[in-house]
Amino acid sequence: MIIRGDEPEQIGLLKKLYPKGNYFMQGDEAIAYGALFAGCRFYAGYPITPASEIAETMARELPKLKGYYIQMEDEIGSIAAVVGASWTGLKSMTATSGPGFSLMQENLGYAVFTETPLVLVDVQRSGPSTGQATKGAQGDFFQARWGTHGDHPIIAISPTSVEDSFWETIRAFNLSEKFRIPVILLADGIIGHTREQIRIPDPEEVEIIYRKLPANEEEAKYPFGDVHGDLVPPMPLFGNGYFTHVTGSTHKENGLRDVYTPEVHDRLVRRLHKKIEVHEKEIQKWEEYYTDDVEILLVSWGVSARPSLGAVIEARKRGIKAGLIVPKTVHPFPGKRIRELSKKAHVILVPEMNLGQMILEVQRFVRDEVPIISVNKIGGVPLTVEDILKEIESSAERSRHRSAD
Amino acid sequence: MQIRLAGIGGQGVVLAGIILGEAAAIEGLNVIQTQDYGSQSRGGHSIADLIISKEPIYDLMVTKADILVALAQLGYNSTKDSLREDGLLIIDTDLVKPDREYIGAPFTRLAEEKTGLALTVNMVALGYLVAKTNIVKKESVEKAIKRRVPKGTEEINLKAFRIGYEEGLR
Numbered sequence: 001m002i003i004r005g006d007e008p009e010q011i012g013l014l015k016k017l018y019p020k021g022n023y024f025m026q027g028d029e030a031i032a033y034g035a036l037f038a039g040c041r042f043y044a045g046y047p048i049t050p051a052s053e054i055a056e057t058m059a060r061e062l063p064k065l066k067g068y069y070i071q072m073e074d075e076i077g078s079i080a081a082v083v084g085a086s087w088t089g090l091k092s093m094t095a096t097s098g099p100g101f102s103l104m105q106e107n108l109g110y111a112v113f114t115e116t117p118l119v120l121v122d123v124q125r126s127g128p129s130t131g132q133a134t135k136g137a138q139g140d141f142f143q144a145r146w147g148t149h150g151d152h153p154i155i156a157i158s159p160t161s162v163e164d165s166f167w168e169t170i171r172a173f174n175l176s177e178k179f180r181i182p183v184i185l186l187a188d189g190i191i192g193h194t195r196e197q198i199r200i201p202d203p204e205e206v207e208i209i210y211r212k213l214p215a216n217e218e219e220a221k222y223p224f225g226d227v228h229g230d231l232v233p234p235m236p237l238f239g240n241g242y243f244t245h246v247t248g249s250t251h252k253e254n255g256l257r258d259v260y261t262p263e264v265h266d267r268l269v270r271r272l273h274k275k276i277e278v279h280e281k282e283i284q285k286w287e288e289y290y291t292d293d294v295e296i297l298l299v300s301w302g303v304s305a306r307p308s309l310g311a312v313i314e315a316r317k318r319g320i321k322a323g324l325i326v327p328k329t330v331h332p333f334p335g336k337r338i339r340e341l342s343k344k345a346h347v348i349l350v351p352e353m354n355l356g357q358m359i360l361e362v363q364r365f366v367r368d369e370v371p372i373i374s375v376n377k378i379g380g381v382p383l384t385v386e387d388i389l390k391e392i393e394s395s396a397e398r399s400r401h402r403s404a405d
Numbered sequence: 406m407q408i409r410l411a412g413i414g415g416q417g418v419v420l421a422g423i424i425l426g427e428a429a430a431i432e433g434l435n436v437i438q439t440q441d442y443g444s445q446s447r448g449g450h451s452i453a454d455l456i457i458s459k460e461p462i463y464d465l466m467v468t469k470a471d472i473l474v475a476l477a478q479l480g481y482n483s484t485k486d487s488l489r490e491d492g493l494l495i496i497d498t499d500l501v502k503p504d505r506e507y508i509g510a511p512f513t514r515l516a517e518e519k520t521g522l523a524l525t526v527n528m529v530a531l532g533y534l535v536a537k538t539n540i541v542k543k544e545s546v547e548k549a550i551k552r553r554v555p556k557g558t559e560e561i562n563l564k565a566f567r568i569g570y571e572e573g574l575r
Binding site for chain 2: 022024134190191193194195196197303306307309310311313381382384385386
């Protein structure tokens with residue numbers, strides 16, 4: 001049932017069950033199908049609005065692909081089961097929202113420290129606490145980055161449409177496998193519950209990456225060692241005959257606990273960080289629109305990126321040189337590129353469905369060189385093209401006045 | 406084109422929205438469909454939104470509806486302000502007392518009398534909407550109905566849709 005080795009059979013099943021073509025589906029469903037095409041064959045979860053459709057789809061479809069679905073007693077157990085399944089070699093996922101994402105933070109840290117590949121989908125909803133349970137939001141930008149305690153790297157990806165949800169889920173799995181790290185998919189309740197067309201490809205069109213396995217007994221002795229010089233240790237799987245010790249306490253390259261020696265902790269945590277830093281180019285992804293001659297730069301993500309693009313196109317029609325950059329990988333943040341673009345810009349606008357989160361990352365890279373303005377909306381209703389266009393126009397107005405002065 | 410369907414939970418408003426959206430998708434139009442409903446399984450408000458266009462769509466929810474279909478007073482009350490002044494209001498004339506110009510028919514009564522099942526009111530209203538506006542072709546909706554309604558209920562739903570369609574042609 002792990003796809004590796006039985007691809008011909010799995011590709012046949014995928015083609016038969018989900019023939020290539022156009023479908024009309026929700027963002028949540030697109031995430032589930034993306035996971036299935038990426039090779040995910042284990043799902044453990046606890047239902048919560050607005051993420052439940054992911055669980056429903058996986059519960060229905062996974063058995064057809066010889067995969068496993070478990071409904072757990074809660075979110076803590078869900079991510080624990082996913083960590084365990086991943087160590088048997090199954091690509092594994094869970095999905096949650098709001099309070100459920102908070103509950104998963106501890107074991108997310110365990111997954112980071114044990115370098116366990118998995119995908120954790122957070123279909124962001126309006127918080128804090130139970131908040132507006134059925135409404136979408138973008139309030140978990142920093143929870144994805146720093147929700148679990150201690151120094152740690154993380155990868156978080158945010159899709160911008162239903163079709164994008166399919167492809168970005170696949171990318172989440174690939175990065176997770178390649179770099180042996182949990183990847184958070186920061187979806188949201190609006191796209192999650194929006195239906196639109198998506199094109200399901202042939203499974204052969206989908207690039208799939210598998211984690212590295214130890215080539216021999218010797219390599220398997222160092223499940224947390226930089227065996228290949230790329231900072232990503234090969235992962236000895238449970239059931240393959242190796243003695244492997246996996247712990248959330250600080251450990252040596254051979255996996256054994258050593259919580260007393262400062263150098264051991266320093267070496268491990270620094271390697272985890274460096275593993276992501278040196279591969280940043282491969283991990284980062286963003287889209288740019290009309291940035292060549294940009295004067296008013298929009299930086300937006302997830303559900304807000306779409307009305308932002310609509311507003312930029314509308315502004316261009318009115319002769320305003322607006323442009324947009326959309327980080328798809330939000331952590332690590334593509335701050336260097338935004339810094340470059342900021343040199344041309346007179347002003348930066350940051351539309352997002354929160355009271356100003358990603359804007360702090362923009363400020364960290366751009367500093368005070370250009371005015372940076374939040375365009376916020378909370379309450380569960382997405383920003384509209386009109387909301388954002390209004391801000392672009394008043395910024396254009398202000399900069400005209402400034403240049404006249 | 407922005408269309409909003411509003412009623413109460415249990416009337417099948419969201420399913421009607423999905424079917425209309427799927428029909429538009431079948432025709433190769435761009436479409437975005439969202440919904441909003443109360444947490445009750447019956448009786449709360451229920452809204453389905455559709456944006457249908459030949460051009461790319463950048464908004465995710467109806468900002469100002471061109472068409473509002475109201476199947477219950479509660480649904481009408483909570484959505485009437487979102488309808489454009491020159492927009493088209495379609496109502497169930499037995500169940501909604503509007504305070505502006507409208508067209509419509511007693512959809513629930515028609516469903517009950519002609520299909521024997523008041524539950525098919527969503528398809529009757531959908532048929533009426535499609536006949537009056539030609540947003541999508543009748544055949545596309547029929548295809549979408551077959552894909553989306555529970556197995557075994559295709560015929561009664563198609564029948565209800567055609568009843569509404571005929572009513573709309575009058």
